[in-house]
Amino acid sequence: MRQSAVLERALQLASDGIAVFPFTPDSKVPLKNSRGYLDATTDQQTIAGWFEHVPRANLGMRLDASGLLVVDVDRHGKTDGVQTLKQLKDQGKQLPAATYIEQTPNNGLHYFFKYNIELPIKRKIGLYPGIDMLADFVLIAPSVVNGSAYRAIEPMNEIATAPQWLLNDLLPSKRTNRTPAHATHIRKTWAGSVLDDLVTGTSEGSRNSYLTSLVGKLLRTGCQSATAYELLQLANDHLQPPLPDKEVNTIFKSIIKRI
Template identity: 65%
Template sequence: MTQTPALTRALQLARDGVAVYPLASGTKTPLKGSRGYLDATTDVATLAGWFEHVPRANLGIRLDQSGLVVIDVDRHTDQHGIVVADGIQTIRQLHEQGKTLPPDTYIERTPHGGLHYFFKTPIPISKKRQINLYPGVDVLADFVLIAPSIVDGATYQAINEVNSIAVLPDWLLEGLLPGQYRQPTTKHVAIRKTWAGRMLDDLISGTTEGNRNSYLTSLLGKLLKTGCQSATAYELLQVANERLQPPLPDKEVNQIFKSIIKRV
């Protein structure tokens, strides 16, 4: 049989011990006659049979059996299309409070412009879904669709395919398990934040849509002042742009880079 991208990904995940299951093509709906994520498996023969029967099936993974959770960052709107909870803005506010989602974990962009942060959980999460744990931020501990699934004509896409899945931050475990989780005791060491440290924080925190051009221009100037190679500064500029909602087009990013590099 022809091995579709979804089957290829399903077999890869199964080899890594992650239980997967198919959904109806282009939807979040389980296949007719199936039990959805309750049928998730790592059995290669079963997976091959499913995707031979429905070659364009979407792909879901069962999180609880794999010791994973997903932080779903989205913009929630009411019935009139008015934004009532902006998860991206919430993440920025949490970052300012010292509560940061590690950017080096595996992350996917969802078909509607949201973000799925994947984390390993050191202890089981009893509640399978927590909606609006923070405004616009949900926690999924039962199942989730994953790339290369397609919904409403758009694809789930990995932000950085080479990133491995990091451990869920302590501050999130405390929010998910109030009164049940105790953060490991560590010796507190005061660390003075340097100019470079503040610059790196700016790189991760991003800015609002109307300030993207000036933000990237300022950031590039700071990067070049560190003395790094221009190629390094360009790569970091691209990283910062990819985190913006929405990112600037590559053409505009390149114009910013060319304009600033001429002055150095």
């Protein structure tokens, strides 16, 4: 790779209106004394100055300023995100291949998409097993980490619009909710009350007690623990703001131990 390749890419993106910023060479760490993606710019003189100062710097793209999000498919952990993609496809949820995609140094994939809705979250870790969603920033080709480069799968592909099912899964509270008129005349069961609680949610100060009570009720319906956990995550996604995954997992484990 020519030494100027990263700078050339940075200047091209900037000319297209996409803000970029530098990382420390061969890493995912922002330059010392920088603010990372908050320093992203489209000013070509500023960008040229970065790479004059640190010629081997890696390149980052600020996504939120450009209305872009990245589906990060991880393959180097315990869970293979590519297998998850296949499972999603079987459910009718297929990521379009006709978009800009990069391969990461660890053989993962970054799918780039445009979106035209308000996106209140910047990252969703574990959106699916082995798959995260990034909407704040991302390292991009031709950056190099540990001696291996990011590379475009089809460099000429344009960035496609995010499929609606992905946005629905990312922001379940934004789904269109139309209750059939006759539904109010159906006799409510205990399980029905549990489902109502799941959707109704609670205020910020009561999130822990709400989720603790909810998971207990879900498990008492006799459903499998895996089902209860998925519904607990769904309920948490409806909260504003949701609890961190670590706290949700702690709540779930504490209730499981009592049963």
